Amino acid sequence: MTPKSPTEYVVLGALMSGARHGYEIMQFLGSALESTWQLSTSQLYVLLKRLEQEGCLESCSESQESRPPKRVFKLTNAGRKAFLEWLSTPVEHVRDFRMEFLCKMFFFDSLSLPGAKDLVNTQIRVLEKLLDKIQRRPNKDESGFMKLVYGFKARNVESLLSWLRQEARPFVEQEKAGKRRRL
Amino acid sequence: MTPKSPTEYVVLGALMSGARHGYEIMQFLGSALESTWQLSTSQLYVLLKRLEQEGCLESCSESQESRPPKRVFKLTNAGRKAFLEWLSTPVEHVRDFRMEFLCKMFFFDSLSLPGAKDLVNTQIRVLEKLLDKIQRRPNKDESGFMKLVYGFKARNVESLLSWLRQEARPFVEQEKAGKRRRL
DNA sequence: AGAATCATGTAAGGGGTTACATGATTCG
DNA sequence: CGAATCATGTAACCCCTTACATGATTCT
Numbered sequence: 001m002t003p004k005s006p007t008e009y010v011v012l013g014a015l016m017s018g019a020r021h022g023y024e025i026m027q028f029l030g031s032a033l034e035s036t037w038q039l040s041t042s043q044l045y046v047l048l049k050r051l052e053q054e055g056c057l058e059s060c061s062e063s064q065e066s067r068p069p070k071r072v073f074k075l076t077n078a079g080r081k082a083f084l085e086w087l088s089t090p091v092e093h094v095r096d097f098r099m100e101f102l103c104k105m106f107f108f109d110s111l112s113l114p115g116a117k118d119l120v121n122t123q124i125r126v127l128e129k130l131l132d133k134i135q136r137r138p139n140k141d142e143s144g145f146m147k148l149v150y151g152f153k154a155r156n157v158e159s160l161l162s163w164l165r166q167e168a169r170p171f172v173e174q175e176k177a178g179k180r181r182r183l
Numbered sequence: 184m185t186p187k188s189p190t191e192y193v194v195l196g197a198l199m200s201g202a203r204h205g206y207e208i209m210q211f212l213g214s215a216l217e218s219t220w221q222l223s224t225s226q227l228y229v230l231l232k233r234l235e236q237e238g239c240l241e242s243c244s245e246s247q248e249s250r251p252p253k254r255v256f257k258l259t260n261a262g263r264k265a266f267l268e269w270l271s272t273p274v275e276h277v278r279d280f281r282m283e284f285l286c287k288m289f290f291f292d293s294l295s296l297p298g299a300k301d302l303v304n305t306q307i308r309v310l311e312k313l314l315d316k317i318q319r320r321p322n323k324d325e326s327g328f329m330k331l332v333y334g335f336k337a338r339n340v341e342s343l344l345s346w347l348r349q350e351a352r353p354f355v356e357q358e359k360a361g362k363r364r365r366l
Numbered sequence: 367a368g369a370a371t372c373a374t375g376t377a378a379g380g381g382g383t384t385a386c387a388t389g390a391t392t393c394g
Numbered sequence: 395c396g397a398a399t400c401a402t403g404t405a406a407c408c409c410c411t412t413a414c415a416t417g418a419t420t421c422t
Contacts, residue, residue, distance in 0.1 A: 005409070023373050036332055043410060045375055067418065068373050098278065102335060106328050144354065145289050149219055151350045152285060159342035167334045171327065188381070206401050223383065228403055250390065251401050 001054045002082045006100045010037050011047050012056060012075060012083040013107045019074035021062075022048060032110065036102050048073060056082055088115050090123040094130075094156055105168065108175075116172035124164050131157045184237045185265045189283045193220050194230050195239060195258060195266040196290045202257035204245075205231060215293065219285050231256060239265055271298050273306040277313075277339055288351065291358075299355035307347050314340045 003009055010033075014025045025048075026041055039047075048071075051057045056079030063069040075083070087108065091101045101123065108116035134154050139147070186192055193216075197208045205227055212222060222230075231254075234240045239262030246252040258266070270291065274284045284306065291299035317337050322330070 007409085021373080022375090023371095032328075034329065034332075040411065041373090042375075042377095042412080046409090049375095064373090068375085068416085070373070095278070095281065098335070098339075102332055105331060109328050144357075145215075145292050146217070148288060148350060148354050149217075149285055152281070152346055155342055155346050155350075156281075159338055163335055163338050167331060167338075171331050174327075190381085204401080205403090206399095224401090225384085225403075225405095226382065229381090232403095247401090251388085251403085253401075 003051065003054065003056065003086075006086075006096075006103070007037075007039065007043075008047055008051055008056075009083055009086045010039070010103055011044065011051060012079055013087075013103070013111075015057070015073060015075050016080070016083060016107065016111050019072050021070040021072045023070075025073075033103065033106060036106065037099060051079070055079070084113075087113070088119055090119060090126045092126070094153075094160065097160060105171065108172065112175075114175065116175050117169070120164055120168050120172055124161060127157050127161050127164070131161070186234065186237065186239065186269075189269075189279070189286070190220075190222065190226075191230055191234055191239075192266055192269045193222070193286055194227065194234060195262055196270075196286070196294075198240070198256055198258050199263070199266060199290065199294050202255050204253040204255045206253075208256075216286065216289060219289065220282060234262070238262070267296075270296070271302055273302060273309045275309070277336075277343065280343055288354065291355065295358075297358065299358055300352070303347055303351050303355055307344060310340050310344050310347070314344070 003012070010029065011025065014020065014028050020028065022041075022044055026039070026044060029037060029039060048057065048059075052059055052073070055076060057073045058076055059071045059073045061069045061071050087104055091097060091104075104119060105116070107113065108119070131154060134150055134157065137150065139150070142150075186195070193212065194208065197203065197211050203211065205224075208231075209222070209224055209227060212220060231240065231242075235242055235256070239259060240256045241259055242254045242256045244252045244254050270287055274280060274287075287302060288299070290296065291302070314337060317333055317340065320333065322333070325333075
């Protein structure tokens with residue numbers, strides 16, 4: 001079974017660079033993603049439990065003196081596969097950009113994975129299609145308010161497109177240039 | 184007690200133009216707000232119950248033959264007051280624009296209420312402050328990824344500002360011109 | 367001495383979606 | 395004759411947030 005919520009993929013992503021226990025995952029996400037993805041400790045442990053049940057993770061306990069034993073998690077093949085598939089899939093909705101798309105950019109960058117340019121390009125195509133749909137809508141007898149709404153949506157999409165072209169694309173071009181492992 | 188979720192205010196707003204029963208509220212929101220605010224029938228009845236308990240609504244039943252009796256809801260003074268206060272308050276987060284801010288615009292327009300220009304102007308000030316905070320952030324030793332994130336945020340806010348100035352402001356200028364009750 | 371760090375969890379509650387339950391009338 | 399409209403709700407489930415529970419160690 002594959003995870004459905006983006007949050008679970010972020011947790012999987014945190015384990016792509018090696019096995020970690022819960023507390024380490026919190027630290028990693030807190031320092032690397034900062035405000036891009038916030039996750040409470042309690043929710044993390046819930047997700048880890050779920051991901052293990054889904055077969056995406058395996059865990060083993062390292063006992064320590066005078067502290068609760070560490071449960072160290074690592075990805076299974078299924079988990080790694082699910083993560084990589086999620087990673088290379090464009091987001092569907094405009095609202096998913098601020099967190100989900102940016103997280104994908106983060107993982108491509110920090111893990112030096114190939115395919116970032118492809119994602120940016122397919123994501124651009126997804127938005128171009130959406131913009132086209134917004135602009136070609138039947139707008140006879142549309143209220144002033146609905147004009148305002150579609151104006152809002154169109155500007156939003158245009159803004160994302162220009163960010164993708166002018167900032168995200170150059171960011172992932174480094175992939176080509178071999179300037180890897182900066183994080 | 185005042186509602187906390189925007190959805191509840193939208194329901195209150197649907198009753199500002201007169202008493203309605205649940206099914207009518209659904210129709211009203213469905214036709215007027217379309218995709219701007221979608222609400223399931225089941226959730227609507229939950230909200231109506233909660234709003235009545237909070238003292239924002241009153242209801243009375245109109246019995247009908249061969250159909251379940253209509254429960255007709257109307258705003259209390261507390262409900263009307265809560266709605267108007269919500270309406271004139273700017274949204275705090277960028278993510279609240281696509282639904283919450285647009286809904287406020289809708290109600291100002293369809294109810295021909297005064298204060299829309301003030302809201303747009305204070306909302307512009309809120310965003311200007313936010314943009315300033317983004318641009319003045321300490322960005323020494325910031326990772327390439329975080330630069331990308333802040334570039335994203337800044338563009339987003341700039342896009343909203345230009346929409347507010349170029350589209351939302353003209354939209355509410357009609358308030359002045361006396362071109363009312365178009366809906 | 368008190369705060370922060372290390373380390374893991376459970377429980378309650380909030381707000382939302384989808385599915386389910388009922389049942390007459392009217393339109394195509 | 396089946397689909398849409400009219401009309402109201404309950405129940406289960408999902409994801410997330412906040413609060414609670416525990417307890418040693420290390421830093422200030």
